[in-house]
Amino acid sequence: MKITRIHHVAYRCKDAKVTVEWYVKYLNMDFVLAIAEDQVPSTGAPDPYMHVFLDAGMGNVLAFFELPSQAPMGRDENTPAWVQHLALEVGSMDELLAAKARLEADGIEVIGPTNHTIFKSIYFFDPNGHRLELAVNTATPEMQQKLDAVKWDMLNEWSQTRKAPKHAAWMHEKTPADQH
Numbered sequence: 609m610k611i612t613r614i615h616h617v618a619y620r621c622k623d624a625k626v627t628v629e630w631y632v633k634y635l636n637m638d639f640v641l642a643i644a645e646d647q648v649p650s651t652g653a654p655d656p657y658m659h660v661f662l663d664a665g666m667g668n669v670l671a672f673f674e675l676p677s678q679a680p681m682g683r684d685e686n687t688p689a690w691v692q693h694l695a696l697e698v699g700s701m702d703e704l705l706a707a708k709a710r711l712e713a714d715g716i717e718v719i720g721p722t723n724h725t726i727f728k729s730i731y732f733f734d735p736n737g738h739r740l741e742l743a744v745n746t747a748t749p750e751m752q753q754k755l756d757a758v759k760w761d762m763l764n765e766w767s768q769t770r771k772a773p774k775h776a777a778w779m780h781e782k783t784p785a786d787q788h
Contacts, residue, residue, distance in 0.1 A: 693739035
């Protein structure tokens with residue numbers, strides 16, 4: 609078996625309508641499907657929900673569940689807020705900067721652009737508190753080849769030491785001017 613693509617990724621939301629409208633407005637996603645049930649198909653548990661699906665491009669689907677009879681949604685307090693996020697790719701730096709301007713114009717706080725050497729990105733939160741990243745690739749084929757050549761060595765070293773391996777230290781050797 610080989611996975612062919614992500615069918616959909618599902619998150620919880622506070623309000624399905626607000627969530628769909630936000631993703632349509634700020635990320636230009638198309639609203640493609642809504643499913644509502646009074647019980648969970650996989651478990652049979654009585655738990656009314658609204659399940660909405662948005663087109664994230666190239667066959668990728670982002671979905672949300674609104675669960676009105678459950679306790680208010682929270683987050684994993686043992687994991688820093690910057691860790692769990694959804695990164696979405698855009699086609700150009702101009703698109704990235706236009707998205708940043710559109711978000712900031714409506715008072716949404718945006719971090720970045722941050723230069724990760726092989727891509728540049730911005731970070732912000734959706735109305736449910738999910739952290740999002742928009743990224744534009746900047747890697748050259750040579751960069752990708754260098755990273756591919758050391759990935760297993762890096763993973764194996766990390767597994768033994770739990771310290772950041774230095775095989776790709778060149779990615780982080782930036783001057784402050786390189787950050788943007």
